[in-house]
Amino acid sequence: MNSVRSGLDPLSSDGKVYIFDTTLRDGEQTPGVALTPDEKVEIARQLDKLGVDVIEAGFPASSEGEFEGVRRVSSLGLRSRVAALARSVRGDVDRALAAGVDRIHVFIATSDVHLQYKLKMSREDALASAVDAVSYAKSHGVEVEFSAEDATRTDPEFLRTVFSEVAAAGADVLDIPDTVGVATPERIADLVRLTREAAPGKIISVHCHDDFGLAVANSVSGILAGAQQFHATINGIGERAGNASLEEAALVLKFLYGKNVGIKPELIYETSRLVARLTGIYPPPNKALVGDNAFGHESGIHVHGVLEMPSTYEPISPEVVGRKRFFVAGKHAGSHGIEAMLREYGIDVNEEQLRQIVREVKRLGDMGKTVTDADLLAIARSVLGRLPAGEAAVSLTGLVVVTGMGVSPTASVRIRLRDRDVDTSSVGVGPVDAALRAIQSVVREIADVRLVEYRLEAITGGSDALGEVVVKVEDDLGNMASARSVGTDIVMASVDAMVDGINKILQKRSTGATGNVRVQDSGNRG
Numbered sequence: 001m002n003s004v005r006s007g008l009d010p011l012s013s014d015g016k017v018y019i020f021d022t023t024l025r026d027g028e029q030t031p032g033v034a035l036t037p038d039e040k041v042e043i044a045r046q047l048d049k050l051g052v053d054v055i056e057a058g059f060p061a062s063s064e065g066e067f068e069g070v071r072r073v074s075s076l077g078l079r080s081r082v083a084a085l086a087r088s089v090r091g092d093v094d095r096a097l098a099a100g101v102d103r104i105h106v107f108i109a110t111s112d113v114h115l116q117y118k119l120k121m122s123r124e125d126a127l128a129s130a131v132d133a134v135s136y137a138k139s140h141g142v143e144v145e146f147s148a149e150d151a152t153r154t155d156p157e158f159l160r161t162v163f164s165e166v167a168a169a170g171a172d173v174l175d176i177p178d179t180v181g182v183a184t185p186e187r188i189a190d191l192v193r194l195t196r197e198a199a200p201g202k203i204i205s206v207h208c209h210d211d212f213g214l215a216v217a218n219s220v221s222g223i224l225a226g227a228q229q230f231h232a233t234i235n236g237i238g239e240r241a242g243n244a245s246l247e248e249a250a251l252v253l254k255f256l257y258g259k260n261v262g263i264k265p266e267l268i269y270e271t272s273r274l275v276a277r278l279t280g281i282y283p284p285p286n287k288a289l290v291g292d293n294a295f296g297h298e299s300g301i302h303v304h305g306v307l308e309m310p311s312t313y314e315p316i317s318p319e320v321v322g323r324k325r326f327f328v329a330g331k332h333a334g335s336h337g338i339e340a341m342l343r344e345y346g347i348d349v350n351e352e353q354l355r356q357i358v359r360e361v362k363r364l365g366d367m368g369k370t371v372t373d374a375d376l377l378a379i380a381r382s383v384l385g386r387l388p389a390g391e392a393a394v395s396l397t398g399l400v401v402v403t404g405m406g407v408s409p410t411a412s413v414r415i416r417l418r419d420r421d422v423d424t425s426s427v428g429v430g431p432v433d434a435a436l437r438a439i440q441s442v443v444r445e446i447a448d449v450r451l452v453e454y455r456l457e458a459i460t461g462g463s464d465a466l467g468e469v470v471v472k473v474e475d476d477l478g479n480m481a482s483a484r485s486v487g488t489d490i491v492m493a494s495v496d497a498m499v500d501g502i503n504k505i506l507q508k509r510s511t512g513a514t515g516n517v518r519v520q521d522s523g524n525r526g
């Protein structure tokens with residue numbers, strides 16, 4: 001028989017907001033996402049470090065791999081409680097129990113549309129199944145959370161009855177799911193009050209979806225109305241438009257409402273990157289807190305303000321969520337920002353040189369071009385009439401890749417390393433891996449630069465599609481750089497991006513620009 005792990009704090013209603021992370025369950029329901037047990041373990045460890053209260057590790061009855069993933073997470077002995085989803089049937093509860101979780105999350109839909117068309121059940125039968133599953137789970141000594149799926153489209157009087165009866169059957173936590181994201185903040189608040197009246201003394205939770213972009217606002221509203229727990233996912237991933245984003249809801253509650261959410265905000269970014277890498281779902285650049293641009297500035301007026309006092313255009317310091325600010329050259333740039341960016345590369349310019357460089361940056365911007373750091377350096381070189389130290393220390397002068405059936409993909413490269421050619425070859429799991437490994441092994445002679453992130457996306461369709469490769473590289477001194485390349489040959493595009501990224505790092509090393517000046521490369525972009 002399972003029992004709630006000793007050592008877990010009892011649930012309390014002392015003003016603490018409980019975060020129920022469902023990245024590994026509802027987040028994994030994002031179309032196309034599937035996590036292996038090893039990946040679930042890696043994410044669960046990170047969520048535990050982040051400080052979430054509950055990790056919903058999965059839905060054990062849904063597959064053998066899912067069962068194994070939940071079992072593995074449960075056996076880690078994490079500080080966070082581990083929960084698993086179960087339909088309102090004893091078989092699902094048994095699988096969750098066998099996986100060894102602390103909390104079983106029993107659910108059944110209660111709205112008429114779900115009852116009539118999907119479950120083909122009467123209200124009475126659904127209620128009876130819920131009560132039976134909850135009391136059955138509870139009889140095994142675990143914590144039980146009950147969700148009335150599609151609560152926000154359920155007849156409120158029926159919802160009241162359901163919550164009251166599952167509470168009497170032993171549910172510890174009552175969750176109000178806005179399954180299709182149609183609730184407003186006012187409606188969620190009303191439902192929290194209804195649930196409190198139906199089941200006084202129970203922990204109340206909200207589970208909001210983002211179909212109308214209100215998931216975070218609704219979660220916050222639920223907490224302000226008296227719920228003590230919200231469900232959320234890292235980066236807001238999940239079914240359709242996703243779930244409430246954990247990082248946004250938690251930090252709105254912490255910083256804008258002064259609530260005790262108990263997570264470590266400085267681990268938010270690394271958690272976001274881990275989830276993005278393992279799910280393949282990257283947040284859009286403008287996503288709050290974790291998007292690439294959340295702490296980036298291009299506009300001259302903003303950069304000037306931030307250089308003088310960051311709070312002019314930053315609501316919180318990037319470091320609060322484990323990030324660094326960065327400035328970007330481009331059409332909207334101004335001279336203060338460009339001067340600061342050049343200084344980061346150790347390049348000092350006089351007023352006239354700066355004026356010319358800014359003019360050229362704007363000319364490129366007016367042509368619709370993204371102005372990368374490499375472009376800025378090239379402009380500086382032409383204006384100053386000399387090479388900024390260290391530029392293009394590495395270039396590719398030869399590449400042969402052999403791949404096929406029954407052979408290990410092998411790449412032979414010839415690299416111009418400053419003033420001499422170096423040849424080497426490497427094997428890899430594929431031709432790109434082999435080529436990138438070969439380049440890194442040559443460059444190791446002068447600096448240990450490793451690939452920390454690699455992304456490939458097709459920009460056009462068809463077998464002659466253009467592919468965009470984005471790499472992020474890091475050296476042993478903590479310098480980071482991103483680079484991108486586009487081409488129809490993905491091996492060449494990958495190699496170009498890698499070489500560009502390495503040159504950026506070498507540039508920083510040679511000028512001693514390690515990011516400790518006010519202008520910092522976040523490593524988010526090139």
Ligand SMILES: CC(=O)SCCNC(=O)CCNC(=O)[C@H](O)C(C)(C)COP(=O)(O)OP(=O)(O)OC[C@H]1O[C@@H](n2cnc3c(N)ncnc32)[C@H](O)[C@@H]1OP(=O)(O)O
Pocket residue numbers: 026029059061062063086087088089107108109118119120149179239
């Ligand atoms: C709102 C949410 O996010 S709920 C969670 C959704 N997540 C998932 O569905 C992911 C994992 N799901 C699965 O792997 C599969 O759907 C399984 C293993 C759970 C079930 O697979 P199958 O037995 O092949 O059934 P299928 O998925 O086609 O249909 C769902 C069945 O569950 C029943 N059901 C759905 N929800 C519940 C519930 N809460 N309580 C009891 N029964 C339920 C349906 O009535 C249907 O039953 P039927 O087969 O007797 O008609």
Ligand SMILES: CC(C)C(=O)C(=O)O
Pocket residue numbers: 026107147149150175177178179180207209
């Ligand atoms: C199981 C419940 C909480 C759910 O995922 C939903 O209703 O969206």
